[in-house]
Amino acid sequence: MSQGCQVGLGFLLPRECGMPAGTHCELCGKLACEMHLTPQEDQMVCTGCAGMLSDDSDEASTYYDDYGYYGRGASWGGRLLEGPA
Numbered sequence: 480m481s482q483g484c485q486v487g488l489g490f491l492l493p494r495e496c497g498m499p500a501g502t503h504c505e506l507c508g509k510l511a512c513e514m515h516l517t518p519q520e521d522q523m524v525c526t527g528c529a530g531m532l533s534d535d536s537d538e539a540s541t542y543y544d545d546y547g548y549y550g551r552g553a554s555w556g557g558r559l560l561e562g563p564a
Contacts, residue, residue, distance in 0.1 A: 484512035486525045
């Protein structure tokens with residue numbers, strides 16, 4: 480059995496994180512490193528389970544600051560997007 484973090488990374492080519500795991504997710508039982516554990520409802524759960532527990536319909540925003548922000552100064556395809564002044 481792997482002693483590394485079993486939380487999946489990647490979208491096209493998924494793989495396990497592999498960093499040293501300190502404990503396991505209290506919901507799914509996967510070994511998880513400190514980076515992939517988060518407190519949810521008085522439990523320590525992996526980021527995958529935290530996304531399923533979230534009431535937010537946009538799961539990525541749970542993990543990434545400014546996810547989906549395309550306001551003034553954002554860049555898309557090498558062009559600067561200009562918002563309203």
